[in-house]
Amino acid sequence: xxxxxxxxxxxxxxxxxxxxxxxxxxxxxxxxxxxxxxxxxxxxxxxxxxxxxxxxxxxxxxxxxxxxxxxxxxxxxxxxxxxxxxxxxxxxxxxxxxxxxxxxxxxxxxxxxxxxxxxxxxxxxxxxxxxxxxxxxxxxxxxxxxxxxxxxxxxxxxxxxxxxxxxxxxxxxxxxxxxxxxxxxxxxxxxxxxxxxxxxxxxxxxxxxxxxxxxxxxxxxxxxxxxxxxxxxxxxxxxxxxxxxxxxxxxxxxxxxxxxxxxxxxxxxxxxxxxxxxxxxxxxxxxxxxxxxxxxxxxxxxxxxxxxxxxxxxxxxxxxxxxxxxxxxxxxxxxxxxxxxxxxxxxxxxxxxxxx
Amino acid sequence: xxxxxxxxxxxxxxxxxxxxxxxxxxxxxxxxxxxxxxxxxxxxxxxxxxxxxxxxxxxxxxxxxxxxxxxxxxxxxxxxxxxxxxxxxxxxxxxxxxxxxxxxxxxxxxxxxxxxxxxxxxxxxxxxxxxxxxxxxxxxxxxxxxxxxxxxxxxxxxxxxxxxxxxxxxxxxxxxxxxxxxxxxxxxxxxxxxxxxxxxxxxxxxxxxxxxxxxxxxxxxxxxxxxxxxxxxxxxxxxxxxxxxxxxxxxxxxxxxxxxxxxxxxxxxxxxxxxxxxxxxxxxxxxxxxxxxxxxxxxxxxxxxxxxxxxxxxxxxxxxxxxxxxxxxxxxxxxxxxxxxxxxxxxxxxxxxxxxxxxxxxxxxxxxxxxxxxxxxxxxxxxxxxxxxxxxxxxxxxxxxxxxxxx
Numbered sequence: 001x002x003x004x005x006x007x008x009x010x011x012x013x014x015x016x017x018x019x020x021x022x023x024x025x026x027x028x029x030x031x032x033x034x035x036x037x038x039x040x041x042x043x044x045x046x047x048x049x050x051x052x053x054x055x056x057x058x059x060x061x062x063x064x065x066x067x068x069x070x071x072x073x074x075x076x077x078x079x080x081x082x083x084x085x086x087x088x089x090x091x092x093x094x095x096x097x098x099x100x101x102x103x104x105x106x107x108x109x110x111x112x113x114x115x116x117x118x119x120x121x122x123x124x125x126x127x128x129x130x131x132x133x134x135x136x137x138x139x140x141x142x143x144x145x146x147x148x149x150x151x152x153x154x155x156x157x158x159x160x161x162x163x164x165x166x167x168x169x170x171x172x173x174x175x176x177x178x179x180x181x182x183x184x185x186x187x188x189x190x191x192x193x194x195x196x197x198x199x200x201x202x203x204x205x206x207x208x209x210x211x212x213x214x215x216x217x218x219x220x221x222x223x224x225x226x227x228x229x230x231x232x233x234x235x236x237x238x239x240x241x242x243x244x245x246x247x248x249x250x251x252x253x254x255x256x257x258x259x260x261x262x263x264x265x266x267x268x269x270x271x272x273x274x275x276x277x278x279x280x281x282x283x284x285x286x287x288x289x290x291x292x293x294x295x296x297x298x299x300x301x302x303x304x305x306x307x308x309x310x311x312x313x314x315x316x317x318x319x320x321x322x323x324x325x326x327x328x329x330x331x332x333x334x335x336x337x338x339x340x341x342x343x344x345x346x347x348x349x350x351x352x353x354x355x356x
Numbered sequence: 357x358x359x360x361x362x363x364x365x366x367x368x369x370x371x372x373x374x375x376x377x378x379x380x381x382x383x384x385x386x387x388x389x390x391x392x393x394x395x396x397x398x399x400x401x402x403x404x405x406x407x408x409x410x411x412x413x414x415x416x417x418x419x420x421x422x423x424x425x426x427x428x429x430x431x432x433x434x435x436x437x438x439x440x441x442x443x444x445x446x447x448x449x450x451x452x453x454x455x456x457x458x459x460x461x462x463x464x465x466x467x468x469x470x471x472x473x474x475x476x477x478x479x480x481x482x483x484x485x486x487x488x489x490x491x492x493x494x495x496x497x498x499x500x501x502x503x504x505x506x507x508x509x510x511x512x513x514x515x516x517x518x519x520x521x522x523x524x525x526x527x528x529x530x531x532x533x534x535x536x537x538x539x540x541x542x543x544x545x546x547x548x549x550x551x552x553x554x555x556x557x558x559x560x561x562x563x564x565x566x567x568x569x570x571x572x573x574x575x576x577x578x579x580x581x582x583x584x585x586x587x588x589x590x591x592x593x594x595x596x597x598x599x600x601x602x603x604x605x606x607x608x609x610x611x612x613x614x615x616x617x618x619x620x621x622x623x624x625x626x627x628x629x630x631x632x633x634x635x636x637x638x639x640x641x642x643x644x645x646x647x648x649x650x651x652x653x654x655x656x657x658x659x660x661x662x663x664x665x666x667x668x669x670x671x672x673x674x675x676x677x678x679x680x681x682x683x684x685x686x687x688x689x690x691x692x693x694x695x696x697x698x699x700x701x702x703x704x705x706x707x708x709x710x711x712x713x714x715x716x717x718x719x720x721x722x723x724x725x726x727x728x729x730x731x732x733x734x735x736x737x738x739x740x741x742x743x744x745x746x747x748x749x750x751x752x753x754x755x756x757x758x759x760x761x762x763x
Contacts, residue, residue: 036652036654037649037652037653037654038652040651040652041648041649041652044648061649062642062649064642064645064646065645067646068646068649068650068653069649069650069652069653291634291637292634292637322638338638339633339634339635339638340635340639341633341635341638341682342633342636343542344465344542344683345464345465345466345467345490345540345541345542345594346464346466346540346541346542346561346562347464347466347563347592347594347596347683348563348564348594348680348707349680349681349682349683350639350643350679350680350681350682351635351639351682352542352543352562352680
């Protein structure tokens with residue numbers, strides 16, 4: 001068991017080899033042997049390690065599996081919970097990790113690769129809560145690790161009791177302007193839009209020094225109004241003077257240990273000029289499945305995004321999400337949530353029940 | 357379907373003057389004849405309606421052919437007379453009754469052909485009628501009105517089909533014009549309409565139905581009847597059972613789940629499922645996955661289904677509840693005795709419309725107990741999808757409710 005985890009950690013540390021498929025199959029074998037519910041699931045699909053020879057054929061678990069059972073290959077060291085996607089009584093996912101280090105190494109390596117490839121340490125401010133305040137939030141934990149790995153000084157948390165403290169954020173922004181030290185902002189997209197609205201009312205603008213950057217995540221959840229990605233990039237420029245090539249959107253899930261990021265900072269660092277796209281680190285691969293048949297589709301075709309995250313070696317590596325996406329030019333383009341069932345007039349259905 | 361300008365409203369109001377002096381019994385005769393013409397095997401109306409409904413909805417053609425007549429059957433024979441006697445007392449009382457001048461029916465969007473009965477009964481009251489069908493029920497509604505005209509021009513002139521989308525001003529104009537608005541649909545839609553209506557309003561919101569199979573019921577017969585009630589209209593009607601409570605313990609529940617699944621799959625070959633939207637497909641898959649994973653995690657849940665997502669899903673649950681399913685032939689079966697069901701009804705107060713019972717010699721007793729718990733309609737299993745004209749929707753009388761309240 002330890003052997004598989006060490007292999008994954010080595011790959012995260014030095015992902016130059018072409019071992020993804022081989023490691024994925026080793027992880028599958030480990031999960032099949034160590035997680036009874038997953039083994040029962042695989043057996044129900046006649047997919048055992050002896051029969052599966054390609055990582056793409058590893059049975060992915062649906063998100064609902066994380067709501068019904070702990071998919072954990074050992075005693076959990078830490079459990080993260082999803083925030084839920086509706087206001088209803090829907091159960092939250094539980095991601096129980098038997099080896100927290102796998103998540104830490106993956107998250108930090110991803111941040112280093114896509115957000116901080118060009119700078120060793122940078123001042124940081126966060127509109128995402130402190131992990132000590134929200135211990136069940138995987139996102140809060142990731143920000144805390146980002147601070148440990150790359151902050152020049154302790155992260156400033158512009159959140160208190162779950163509420164944003166824009167005054168603290170303004171203080172950090174003004175400090176950066178005054179000292180000329182670049183600043184890295186972590187935020188949910190929703191909180192960021194709230195901040196844009198607030199600064200407009202307060203007639204505030206900031207001119208952050210070159211090298212400042214921002215990472216937003218979470219889609220439109222909690223946003224006061226919908227704003228397009230183009231609109232967000234425009235507001236980031238006009239509010240902070242952070243150019244688009246230093247503005248990165250992150251796409252992750254509580255059930256994953258690895259994340260996707262916009263390519264812009266990485267491309268700039270590599271000296272390539274390509275259009276913005278969503279990239280995964282080498283230890284995370286997306287596979288797009290046909291919504292009806294759940295069979296893989298060709299590149300360019302839209303379907304459900306299935307994630308193969310070998311950093312999830314201790315839980316469930318293959319996860320079929322509830323998001324739609326498409327692979328274009330070797331990168332994932334996120335389209336959004338899969339459609340929900342239509343409401344059916346006077347017939348009370350689960351679709352209505354879940355939002356009641 | 358044209359949006360009715362004020363002139364259209366004036367037209368049906370004026371037409372109503374021409375039928376005011378007619379005898380309800382004579383009108384009932386016309387309406388019964390109309391239903392019977394539709395139900396003839398050679399009926400061109402029914403033939404056209406099947407094609408229209410097939411084009412407008414996602415139901416399979418065999419399903420439409422089998423089920424569409426059931427939306428009209430309740431009007432045939434002497435059913436109208438029986439309804440009048442039961443709710444009003446006599447034809448003479450109905451003749452004297454003070455009916456609304458203009459009734460607006462906002463029809464539910466879950467099934468097609470909802471226009472037939474409300475329009476017929478409104479004409480029986482000699483009221484002018486506005487019919488607002490669901491988005492996928494416009495073709496049938498127009499055809500129905502046209503067919504009335506072939507038999508009785510004056511009656512047809514009192515009816516207009518209307519349509520509006522959320523947010524346009526047409527709705528408010530019509531809601532204001534009607535003396536009575538009768539609406540069926542989701543709770544939020546009903547509350548919205550109630551708020552915007554200035555006259556009398558009768559609303560029928562969300563409803564669900566369930567089945568009970570007693571400890572002494574014949575399981576094969578119960579499974580077949582259950583499969584028929586679940587599969588009709590792909591379970592999208594509010595009279596479709598979504599959960600089935602089985603007496604006699606978990607082994608009997610498991611046995612019934614297996615037999616019901618087999619019966620549903622056989623029925624799906626004769627009455628194929630309609631096309632599921634992507635959202636509906638995912639909801640059915642989620643329903644199956646959640647139950648399967650509870651089973652993988654060691655729970656007692658089991659899923660009985662084949663690969664066809666619309667062909668029937670039976671989940672054997674380890675706990676009885678009134679939690680709805682995603683419809684599309686998704687049924688939850690759990691072991692529960694009648695006192696357990698009564699406790700659940702009392703505790704959760706689900707918005708129940710109908711219960712279908714198969715309980716051997718004790719059937720009548722169980723039915724009575726469920727009625728005592730406030731279940732508005734209790735019938736034998738297998739008959740849930742054949743409501744008589746006298747069906748009291750949400751427990752309310754049909755005709756009597758529409759007449760103006762006494763001064």
